[in-house]
Amino acid sequence: MTTAKHRSAPFPDQQPLARIGKAVMARLDSNPHVHRLPVDQAHIYAVGAFLDETECDALVTQIDHVAQPSTLFAEDDLKAGYRTSYSGNLDPSDPFVQMVTRRIDDLLGLRSELGETLQGQRYLPGQQYKQHCDWFHPSQPHWKHESTHGGQRCWTAMAYLNDVEEGGETHFTHIGMKVTPQKGALVIWNNATPEGVPNEQTMHAAMPVIKGFKHVVTRWYRVRPWK
Template structure:
């Protein structure tokens, strides 16, 4: 038997989830595919109302603490934002979370707790991948907690006067934050292999502040 599954954990599940979400998003006329042949990135405008975005920004201010990295991957100055997890039992948070699930067509059980992030002038998140590298020390814990990350859903909560783009350097793409826009991407390719071209960064904010919420989806029940 081939050792591909050992070399690429959750390969079949990543391919299956990719097919399901791809079909769902392509059938949604509200969703726009970002032009690139090397990754699957989609955007949906007006996902959240201005009032909802303001409320979420206030919630981030309440829970925000200095952002962290996975054990063993720490680098000084790599992630300098503030972030915090929301209470998934909060009815407002749960409603936003369900809308994300419904947009992608994924079961709620696959989704991690929504995390809010705040970037002030000069703060950034240097280029990184959202999927997990099985060779890292954190992998065994994450394998038990739901396996590989499949899709990422990121909601921009405000316009940023300057800087703060979500940049995909390998794709030569930079997405400017716009209030209420939901950005979604597949962290794997159609074959279920994690896609190195999804390397992305939160570029330094130059003017103003940047607020986003992010939900990551696993291949199995999270947690």
């Protein structure tokens, strides 16, 4: 993932970012169960009760089984406590994980091969992920690898698996909007502008959990099949 300190350089994959962004936005805008959040700086959507209680609880169990200290592409940020959660990829061969993944794919209208493995994240009291964007900056060393493994991230879909007693909001820091975790709800955003330029207004942070815990699953999509 891209942290706040990497912001300036020309960006590749502009045409597919624009094309995919337009198609997904049209699909979401036409779905009466999907709500676009009232901000102009980025295209952010929400779906209430996307997962039911049983599905959320099953995903929480799977996350707890695979969770390890979270990592970053920019390892120096870990030294500053930039990301203190636990995370892990869920088994892509598991039929239940496949069902959840395909449901997200169908909602966005994106081919499954564009999506990264469904990843679970767990936050305990005090844990957080400071502000970052999900798109990659081509000046970073890892871009050479990522450019040949699906290229730029176009869309993010993240589902909350529990209500949090206090804290744990998703804070879109440049926009000034906080999304409160709601069990079963799905939040979706376009990581690029309509012109296909990675959108710095999607900068977001997982605010520290104050009471309770927080579990989420995230699926990132690329502009080309992810390898």
